[in-house]
Structure formats: structure tokens, C-alpha cells
Amino acid sequence: MSTFQSDDAVIAYDDHGTGDVLLLIHGHPFNRSMWRPQVAVLSAGWRVVTSDLRGYGESTVIPGRTTLDVLAADQARLLDHLGVDRAVIVGLSMGGQIAMDFYRQFPQRTRALVFADTFAEGETPEGKVRRNSIADRLQREGMATYADEELPKMVSQSTIAKRPDVAAHVLDMMRRSPAEGAAAALRGRAERPDYVELLGQVDVPALVVVGRDDTYTPVAVAESLHERLRESTLVVVEDTGHMPNLERPDAFNDALGAFLRQVSDRK
Template sequence: MRVNGIDIAYDDQGDGLAVLFVHGHPFDRSLWRPQAEHLRARYRVIVPDLRGYGETTVVPGTTPLGVFADDLVGLLDGLGLDRVVLCGLSLGGQIVMELHRAHPSRVRALVLADTFPEGETPEGREMRYGMAERLVREGMGPYADEVLDKMISPRNVVALPDVADHVLRMMRGTSPEGAAAALRGRAERPDYVDSLARTTVPALVVVGEEDEYTPVAVAEKMHSIIPGSTLAVIPGAGHLPNLERPEEFNDALERFLATV
């Protein structure tokens, strides 16, 4: 679909309550395959590739989170959808928070997986800008090899070789320019604590028990911020519990969706 001057690749399956899944960095929409396959019999499942990722147009430079959010709103407009459940993981979770902050009337419920709401620190900003330059200079391969055992738990790298291969393929297949643009935009993100604290929609916070990037304590804090939210900790999983423990993740998601 043509949105905001780019072509967005997406899957749209099923019928019923609409759930929009937003992948993280540096992945693509296949991140959500276990959820799409499981939920499409009962829900309308929409899974796009973000700007700069997968089969969606790559725009070098800087992609602020607001641009990602506006792309998703444009996609929803094109599909004739007013309010949806938003489910985002990691960077995708922060894009979901931005969409919720800027376009609250489009949000029916929130699912925030392995993410955090605070704005960037000076140290984090410097790190993300540096990583952006590294990805453009070196390509995605060295970075992908370096972070695999942080994206999924080290023991799952061994125990779940198909999952590890999928995660590596997504990371290695990502455009360095697209990933760098997202990193630069993420380095300048605002703080979402206040907007989350004021939300009136149902919310589910999910985290892998062994997540190094966003530990359980971070998820517990976000859960405490969001009024009436639910917390699900997925055992035996790192930063990508939807791939590492899809049955447990899907169970938590379905229990939540049944209440929306």
C-alpha cells in the first residue's frame, strides 16, 4: 500500500477484532508469524514491515518514531480501520507508545512486549548514533552475530536452532540504511511515561523472564505506571518471547484479547 510516499508491505488476515502487530529492530513482519498463524482464525491480524525494514521502502537518514507511527495510521486509514489493538515489541513497542500518545483515538488496547517508555539518555543517544554509523559501514552481519544471544536467551540459541536461524536471517536481511535511520530516530525519542500513566484503554505488558535488554524489573515498573494493566512474564525466554515461547506468549495474548 502506498502511504506517506512509501510502499508498505503488510499481511492482512482473518476477521473480527483488529490487532496490528509492530515488529522491533532489526527485524521484519515475519517476527510475528507464530502469532498471525495462531490468531487469524478468530481475529483480524495486520502485520506490516516498518519503513526501512523487510519489503517496505528504505528511506536513508533519520526516521523519527512519529514517522513510523504516522505510517501505521496511514495504513489503518487505507484499510478503513478506526480503532485497533496495538501490539509492539521492543522498538515496535515504543512506536506503539508514540502512536498512542499522538493518536489516542485510534487505540482500542495496548500490548507492550519487551520494551520501555523512558526517553533516551545522553549515553544511549551517543550509542545509537554510533551504532547507526557502524551498521552503514560494516553491514548487518557482524552486528547480527554479536547480538543473537541477547535477542534470544543463550540457551535458546542452542536449544531452538530454527528460531536462532530465523532471528539471524531477519537481522542479516535488514537494510543497513533502514536500520541506521531507525536508530537515529530512536535516539531522539521522547518520554512516554506521562501518556501511559493517563491511558484509559486496556493494556498488557509482556516480558521474557531472561530478557537482558528489558529485564523483568523494567516491565514491572511499566506495569505499575499503566492504570489497570496486566503483566505476563514468559519463562524460558529472552528478548523475543513470542518466538522463543510462542505457546505461552499466545496464551497470554489471547487471554488479554478476550477481555477487550
């Protein structure tokens, strides 16, 4: 693990491999360890960078509210710290929305985009109330009960039954997330902008990936995202929920690897 200072937070990160840069952004309420199956395979041909978002993992916990633009700016500062001009930006769930905001702020630094199990719409009034209520709950109760409740929504029942090691990893990440940091991100996500119009302006290649059994971002949501992008590929990973990169890493890595080869060929 390495660290660097991003404004008022110390960000923990890992940097594996050499070559063109692939920046992987985790979702809520996880940490950079969710990308281990991708790092293990893709670092053979790419320089793969993962970090813990502020408020998560081994990075600084900033109480209050952490908005997506701040999280995206941290990623740009990480690239600055590493001396990297452009990267392929990959995000899952909240990480996908951070990737959208990264493109909004830094389009010239975005070589390609990968959106996994995410959506572009802004928050609804009801959603704002719900996210802020969950944030209050996490601060009162901590992460344990919330993590237990969320596990069947994060991974499919098939994964829980057939790959208990994956389910245990997902549960452990959620339980270990600092409640204060997770609450701050939830409050910030409740105020997120609508990225739908931005999608139509994206002028780099994009890959949209979704788990067939994802209840948070159903296939229809991924199809809508795919249709709004000018140049994108849609991959549906069978027998998975919200985290296909962990539930079926071979299928996810195959889809991502094929996309990255196309990106490399465009040099």
C-alpha cells in the first residue's frame, strides 16, 4: 500500500503492473480490495491503479458530506501524483457515478470509460430522504446490521450458495467500512447531479457491464445507459447480482479484457 495527500484527505492506493493506466473505482460501502480479481489478471498488460475512496478502507474519514465531484477530484489528484495524463476509468455502482463525474470534470484525461452496475439519473426527492435516513442510521448503529441486510442485494442468491468465499468478502468489506465515511458518501450521493445529458456528450469508447440478477441496477437500466452513449458495448453477466467482478470474475475480466484490446488498437 502507498498513500498520498489529496487536499484534506490521505488516500491509500495500490499501483500494479506497467504500461497504459487502468484506474478502478470501487463502490459503496467497499474498498479497493474488491478489485483483486481484476488486478491479478489485468496487471499483466496494464498498469492497474486502485484506491480507497476518502471515507473508506485505509483512507482518511471525513465526516459530514462527501460529494461525487470531490471523490472524482481525488482520482484526478491520484493520477497527478503518479505522473499520469490519461487513463481508462472503470467504476462500479457509486464508482460508476464517480467515473461519470470524472469525465464531466476531466474529459481530456479520460481515454475510455467502463460503467459496471450503475446508473446516470439524479436522485429523486424520495431517494434523498432515504439516503440521508440510512446515513443517520449508520452513524447511530454502525455497519454490522446494515451489512447483513444488504448482502442479499449486493450478490445473487446463487453466489451466496455456491461461492461463500465471495459472499464473505463482500460482507467483510461492508462491515469494515467506517460508518462515518459511508454516511458522508451517502449524504453526498443524495445530492448528485443528473448525468443523463452528459452521457450523450461522451466521445470516448465505453463499456457497460451489468449482472443479470442485479436488483439495484436491472438490465433495463444498463440498456438505457448503453443506448445514450455514442460508442458503447453492453455485456450482461449471467448468474450474478450487483458485483459481477467478484461473483463471476472470469466473465467480467473477459469482457473488460476484450474492451481494453479494442481501446489499445485505437492508439
